[in-house]
Amino acid sequence: MRTLCGGINGFTLIEVLLAMVITSMIALLAYTGLSTAMTAAEGHEGQAQQIAAIQLPLTVIERDIRHAVSRPIRDEYDEEEAAFVGQNFNDYPLILTRSAWDNPRELARSDLQRVRYLLQNDELWRESWSVLDRLSETDGQQRTLLLKGVENLQLAFLKADPSTTRPSGIGGEWVDDWEEKEALPRAVEIKIELANFGELRRVYSIPSK
Numbered sequence: 462m463r464t465l466c467g468g469i470n471g472f473t474l475i476e477v478l479l480a481m482v483i484t485s486m487i488a489l490l491a492y493t494g495l496s497t498a499m500t501a502a503e504g505h506e507g508q509a510q511q512i513a514a515i516q517l518p519l520t521v522i523e524r525d526i527r528h529a530v531s532r533p534i535r536d537e538y539d540e541e542e543a544a545f546v547g548q549n550f551n552d553y554p555l556i557l558t559r560s561a562w563d564n565p566r567e568l569a570r571s572d573l574q575r576v577r578y579l580l581q582n583d584e585l586w587r588e589s590w591s592v593l594d595r596l597s598e599t600d601g602q603q604r605t606l607l608l609k610g611v612e613n614l615q616l617a618f619l620k621a622d623p624s625t626t627r628p629s630g631i632g633g634e635w636v637d638d639w640e641e642k643e644a645l646p647r648a649v650e651i652k653i654e655l656a657n658f659g660e661l662r663r664v665y666s667i668p669s670k
Contacts, residue, residue, distance in 0.1 A: 511658060518607035519663060521587065525576050526649050526665040528559040533642070534575055535594040545646065547618050547639035553577055554616055555649075558593065583656075585611045610656035618646035 531544045546556040555578040562574040575593050579586040585608040591601035621644070622633040639646055648666045655661065 515608070515655070515658070515661070518585070519661070521607065522578075522651065523663070523665050524561075525557060525559050525587075526667060528561045529557045529645055529667050530560045530573065531643070531645055532558040532573060532593065534558060537595055537597045537600070543640075543642040545639060545641070547616050547646070547649070549616055549637050552581060553579055554614060580611060580614055583611050584609050585614070585653075608653070608655065610658075611653060612656055613652070613654035613660075615652040617650040619648040619650075621647045 529545055533544045534542050536542050542556070544558050546553075548554055555576075557576055559574050559576055560572055562572045571593070573593055575590040575595075577588045579588055584606060587605045587607050589603050589605075591603075595601065617635045617637060618639040620634045620636055620641075633647055635650070645667050648664055650662070650664045653661045
């Protein structure tokens with residue numbers, strides 16, 4: 462405290478300026494910390510939303526693979542298609558017949574469904590048919606967009622080999638394409654590389670029917 466004109470106690474100009482500088486620095490630090498926290502929170506929220514948007518398509522893929530059954534079909538050209546087809550570097554990397562197709566409306570139909578995955582223009586589509594042995598490509602067909610920004614998709618299929626069975630009960634050789642007409646793979650490995658997210662890897666086993 463200093464005594465200014467008239468004997469009134471007060472602060473000198475330097476002390477006032479110093480207090481203002483200190484207050485400004487504290488306010489700046491507080492704002493910077495708050496801004497950083499808000500940015501981090503927004504980033505975590507955006508990442509959580511992105512993960513949630515990816516999780517649903519992965520759940521759909523998982524259900525299709527886990528419920529795969531050995532039921533070939535007749536296509537629109539009356540040619541037989543294998544029950545399970547896996548082809549890397551193809552527009553249709555995965556084709557299968559699945560069971561346990563929910564029927565909440567109790568429609569007069571089978572619980573089997575033909576499913577085909579289409580990778581086109583960095584988009585992964587799921588195509589399905591309500592009839593297995595169809596008369597045309599569009600006979601009972603439905604299309605659903607699962608994922609956007611798919612930069613790469615790789616599949617691997619586990620071929621059963623009893624001689625190499627491990628304690629886990631799963632053994633065999635991983636192959637890039639599945640061409641067995643009579644059998645299903647023991648498991649399927651999927652690697653998906655998504656823009657702005659990175660690579661996801663999942664392994665889905667197929668229970669013995």
